Structures are given as C-alpha cells and as structure tokens.
Amino acid sequence: MLISKIPIRAWFATLALGCFGLVAIGMALQTMLHLAPCPLCIFQRLLYLVIGGVALLGFLWPRIRLAWAGLTGLLALLGGAVAGYQTWMQAFPELATECGYAEPNLIERLVDGLGMQWPGMFLATGFCTSRDWVFLGLSMANWSLLVFAGIVGYAIVFLGRKA
Template identity: 70%
Template sequence: MIFSKVPLRAWFATLSLGCFGLVAFGMQLQALLRLSPCPMCIFQRLLYLVIGVLALLGFILPAAHPVWLVLVAGSALLGAGVAAQQSWMQAFPELATECGFTDPTLLERLVDMLGMQWPSLFLATGFCTSKEWVFLGLSMANWSFFVFAGIAAYAVILLRRKWR
C-alpha cells in the first residue's frame, strides 16, 4: 500500500504546503474578485495558517507527531465548526445575527486586533451572511467546511497509522 511507503515527514509537508496554498489562493481570489472577507472568513484563514504551522512543526520534529496531529485535528474541527456556522448564517440570513451588529465576540475582537496589525492578511470588511463567491453551487464557507473536515480526517488517519 502506498500509504506505508510514504515517510511521515512527507505527509506533514503536504499538509503544510496545502494549508499555506489555500491561504494564498484565498487572498488571490479576494484581490482578483474584490471580495470582502468577514470576521468568520478571516478566522478560518487564521486557522489554516495555524494548521500549516503545526504541520511544519510536524515536518521539523516528527518524533512528536501525535502531539502535532492532535493539535491539527482540533484546529480543523474548530475550523469546520466556524465554517458550518457561517454556512448556516448564509443559508438563513434572516435568522442570523450579523457579525458587527451586536457586541463583538471574542472571535471578532481577535480578528479586529489581527486586522490592525496585518491588514493585508487579516482585515475583515465584509458580512458573514453574504455569499460573494460561489463555485459549483457552494459558497466559500461551504467549501471551507469540507476542507477542514478533510484535514481532520487526514490527521486522524495519520494518527492511527503505525510508523516505524
């Protein structure tokens, strides 16, 4: 089986490059289509970066791979939860309390702080209920949910695999 022949470090490198690539793709899409990311979008971007860094640490320090994989899986599940909430908000905008219309949540405060430090990467200017980009009938939040779920599954599969 190919899975057993690929070194653990290669799996971590692939995950890291994939996450950093997703952030780069999202930023290019944002610039090309003049999209306005919302606080939840920016938080998901931050989680992709966190997962990318954790996977990079797994590449550098593979002996601690269970720790990195548990942290990756936890971050991915958090991301899937945020993406699912945003997907719900987009599906039922009349029922959702829009980001920015109530007292700021911890997530919104974190995104605001990061947006002041690195506006090109973390500035939130959009609304969580808007679907500015749709591909194959799914919004970016919907796609993000599936990607985060895939990352969590990837981490669990790697965690359950016995490495020599």
C-alpha cells in the same frame, strides 16, 4: 498498507503546503475579485495558517508526530465548526445575527486586532451572511467546511497509521 509507506515528513509537508496554498489562493481571489472577507472568513484564514504552522513543526520535529497530528485534527475541528456556523448563517440569514451588529465576540475582537496590525492579511470588511463567491454551487464557507473535514480525516488516518 500503502499509507504506512508514505514518509512522515511528507505527510506534514503536504498538509503545510496545502494550508499555506489555500491562504494564498484565498488572498488572490480576494484581490482579483474584490471580495470583502468577513470576521469568520478571516478567522478561518488564521486557522489555516496555524494548522500549516503546526504541520511545519511536525515536519521539523517528527518525533512527537502524534501530538502534531492530534493538534492539527483539533484545530481543523474548530475550523469546521466556524465554517459550519458561517454556512448556517448563509443558509438562514434572517435567523442569524450578522457579525459586527452585536457586542463583538472573542473571534471578532481577535480578528479586529489582527486587522489593525496586518490589514492586507486580516482586515475584515465583509458580511458573514453574504455569498459573494460561489463555485459549483458552493460558497467559500461551504468549501472551507469541506476542506476542514478533509484535514480532520487526514489527521485521523495519520493517527491510525503504523509508525
């Protein structure tokens, strides 16, 4: 099968470059279009960086490739849940409790701490229910949900391939 012919390191390198590239594109759009990311956007950005880092570890230490692939899949499931929640918030803003208006949750506290340390990368100044950027009818959260689903699929295919 064609999938088993792709070198293991190429799988991990592709995933790492893709995740880091998504973060770079997101930051470029934020700067050029003056977008204000919300805490959930920043948390998804963090998850892309962590998934990229795990994929980089898989590239460097491919002997435990199943552990790295499983971890990327689990992190992508978490990212999909966050992006799905933000998608729901954007679809039903009247039912959603906007980030920052209630007692800060774990994600908001983490993002606030990171934003104080690295404001250029992690400062959250936007609202989770706003759809400031739309491409082909989908918001940034919608696209992120699709990408996280793709990463989960990528991990499943990788886990199912023969060594």
